[in-house]
Amino acid sequence: EPEVTQTPSHQVTQMGQEVILRCVPISNHLYFYWYRQILGQKVEFLVSFYNNEISEKSEIFDDQFSVERPDGSNFTLKIRSTKLEDSAMYFCASSEALPAVGGYTFGSGTRLTVV
Amino acid sequence: GENVGLHLPTLSVQEGDNSIINCAYSNSASDYFIWYKQESGKGPQFIIDIRSNMDKRQGQRVTVLLNKTVKHLSLQIAATQPGDSAVYFCAEIGNQFYFGTGTSLTVIP
Numbered sequence: 001e002p003e004v005t006q007t008p009s010h011q012v013t014q015m016g017q018e019v020i021l022r023c024v025p026i027s028n029h030l031y032f033y034w035y036r037q038i039l040g041q042k043v044e045f046l047v048s049f050y051n052n053e054i055s056e057k058s059e060i061f062d063d064q065f066s067v068e069r070p071d072g073s074n075f076t077l078k079i080r081s082t083k084l085e086d087s088a089m090y091f092c093a094s095s096e097a098l099p100a101v102g103g104y105t106f107g108s109g110t111r112l113t114v115v
Numbered sequence: 116g117e118n119v120g121l122h123l124p125t126l127s128v129q130e131g132d133n134s135i136i137n138c139a140y141s142n143s144a145s146d147y148f149i150w151y152k153q154e155s156g157k158g159p160q161f162i163i164d165i166r167s168n169m170d171k172r173q174g175q176r177v178t179v180l181l182n183k184t185v186k187h188l189s190l191q192i193a194a195t196q197p198g199d200s201a202v203y204f205c206a207e208i209g210n211q212f213y214f215g216t217g218t219s220l221t222v223i224p
Contacts, residue, residue, distance in 0.1 A: 041216070042204070043153075043204065044214070091158045103149045103161040103164060104161075105161070108156075109158050
């Protein structure tokens with residue numbers, strides 16, 4: 001069954017450093033998303049991406065965040081200068097179409113720990 | 116985001132019993148809902164979906180009920196198994212998901 005792959009599974013970084021979280025969405029999917037989940041809290045939407053541009057973003061997704069699809073397979077989330085409160089699980093997801101009939105397919109997540 | 120929330124944060128059931136997990140939503144215009152299961156350390160996993168033109172949908176051991184009058188969703192799991200232990204989220208679907216905070220289901224052997 002097709003999967004969304006995320007790397008690394010766990011990233012530890014010092015406050016103020018830049019991090020890049022990587023995702024390989026399902027190959028025939030056109031819509032890509034990043035979500036985050038702070039420990040013990042609900043999954044929160046960050047950004048959606050379609051046709052090489054951001055289609056929607058939440059208020060969490062401020063200037064410190066950026067996304068990119070540098071080639072035909074990868075979808076990355078960059079946090080420019082990490083803060084302690086950025087520590088969370090970050091989930092990438094993709095869908096074939098909108099609305100996402102059958103839901104999004106989520107990756108297993110990257111646990112980001114900012115120290 | 117929209118108010119998609121769950122009534123109970125935790126639920127414990129005996130193995131073999133049926134489980135019912137509830138969810139309330141606030142946007143009466145929503146027309147598509149999904150239940151997700153999230154096991155510890157993993158991403159959300161699709162369980163079952165339902166459109167607003169339906170009031171019931173059945174899958175394998177799972178049934179989703181939609182009551183549009185009171186804006187309420189429920190997930191019923193038949194013959195709950197230890198592998199069903201997880202956090203269950205309902206999500207309201209537009210161009211993005213609005214997740215509830217989740218209900219943690221614990222199955223007691």
